Amino acid sequence: MKDFIPYVKHHIDSDDIEAVVNAMESSFITQGPKVVEFENAIAKYSGAKYGSAVSNGTAALHIACLAAGLKKGEVLITSPITFVASSNCGLYVGAEVAFTDVDKYGCMSAPSLEKTIDKLKKQGKKPTVVIPVHLAGNVCDMKAINEISRQHNLTIIEDASHALGTKTNEGPIGNCKYSDMAVFSTHPAKNITTGEGGIVVTNSEKLHSRLNLFRSHGITKDQSVFEINDQGPWHYEQQELGYNYRISDIQCALGISQLKKLDSFIAKKRSLVKKYNSLIEDLPVHHLDEREGVKSAYHLYLLNILSLKTIEDKKEFYKHMHSEGIGINMHYIPVYRQPYYLKTGLYNPSDFPSAEKYFIECASFPLFVDLEESKVERVIDTLKKVLEKF
């Protein structure tokens, strides 16, 4: 068999390794200066005031929901075309989850958000948090989502797990111009890595201190907010039920080193996307391009394969590509199709026609920093060959 090309692969070089070794040889291997340095570097890069780094992107979404005050009796609204973490975070805090349909970019549709809110309210339910997901590094229609959400007093948490490094006409993703918080993941599949990791950025001092509280057991050592008298120098207080979601200095040392390379990673991926786009011009496929005014960090290269009409077609297509060594992947199975969600009886796939169509047609193609242009040609040659069968 020809060598296998995965859909994504992290890039770690000798600078990164040296940074990690240095962190391991220092006096702190967790909760030391590197965590704060990483948080400040990500906040600065993404245009936010504050960052709270945690053990993974899922934990970041969880503490964002906690800081937003989401709870039982309320509803979180997100897009179904996402990783399950974007909606599980609502379930963690006892809320219900509702989904919108998606737009032509596979992102939360703003008109569908408005309809979903109206429908929930008619049912006597209480939507309080919305999580738009910036699929593949492209950006949701945040201006429209913000307008609708503000009318209904929803807290907006951007799931920007794919979009660290994405720029828009209105600044970098993470500046929270149209949101309360934004979440990034630094899992190895994402734009930069800390092994496992995640971070919430915000411009609100209040949210930032809530996030830090929930990250670390709900415990504070800040005298100025103590609820009982300071009993001595050992005193600390648990004021909320928090978690141990901390990230280590070792991981943050890697993240700081990786962040320095992010712009060059993105430039390389953008040039590969350009190459891909030039090769697919005459094929019956559609690239999910950038929204106007967006310069995507391209976490993923997504194509709609227009001739796929059923799940069976998709299965065959997938099998043929993989047998030729092309590791295409699927982002994502609509979350409402997961057995855990279906069992609630709350969701009906026919309520989401665009997400269903996306599910049948969409595939992610190999895109990563060390992918050679010649491999892009091999991917598209294979695609051409396989498409003859459909």
Ligand SMILES: *Cc1c(COP(=O)(O)O)cnc(C)c1O
């Ligand atoms: C990766 C990802 C997450 C979760 O991040 P982890 O760091 O893997 O926990 C959440 N949402 C989306 C859209 C993701 O792709």
